[in-house]
Amino acid sequence: MARFILFVCFALNSSSLLEAGETRTWEGKWNNRKYNTTGPLKCVATSDDKGVWQATFTGLFKGDPFKYKATFQSRANGKQMNLAGDATIRGHKYQWTGFMKGATLNGKYRSNIGYYGEFVLKEKK
Template sequence: MLRCILLAILATMGSSCLQAGETRTWEGKWNNRKYNTTGPLKCVASSDDSGKWKATFTGLFKGDPFKYEATFQSKPMGKQLNLSGDAVIRGHQYQWTGSMKGNMLNGKYKSNIGYFGAFVLKEKK
């Protein structure tokens, strides 16, 4: 369940002005507001020239490790990148939105089965 949430989270990243092909890493926590659960989350992502991102999200849900791949689209908006995407995790549809600004990656997600939450990640150098 949390794993699905995390993939949705993936869609939201927090930094701006990334060069195509550059890889960045963020770490922090996710939360599932439906069940009031939380855990560590890491995102490693890179973009291409068209603003498309590929990301790998890893973390823990109640001590159980998870890993999800995600893709999403970015759109520059002032000093941040607005992010959005869709994902299917364990057969469930997820939608997410987020932003990259400075060294932060923030996102919100929701699924077609009622899971919803957010994450806040800080870039790890």
């Protein structure tokens, strides 16, 4: 019985963080630590019932617009959602980790050619 109650509490907590088919939008800035550059970044993501998100990131790199798609997995951890994903941008492989907490999406990324940095985005309703 205790396991069942724990499972129900976990499921309710997870559903308050994530709803299947939900689309969320965040905006903010990214930083590239290799070249000490920064720019605007927007993420629009939709989740499924298994915690998988399909996201489109758009922004600027040295005045040059970019757009790429990424898939990431989410997992509830208390009041935040831990994230992990990957993307291919201009032929280069990127891996990133992060978390959603409240209205904030935080992430850190690293590419196979040495680009690395982070982003902090705030949700837009």
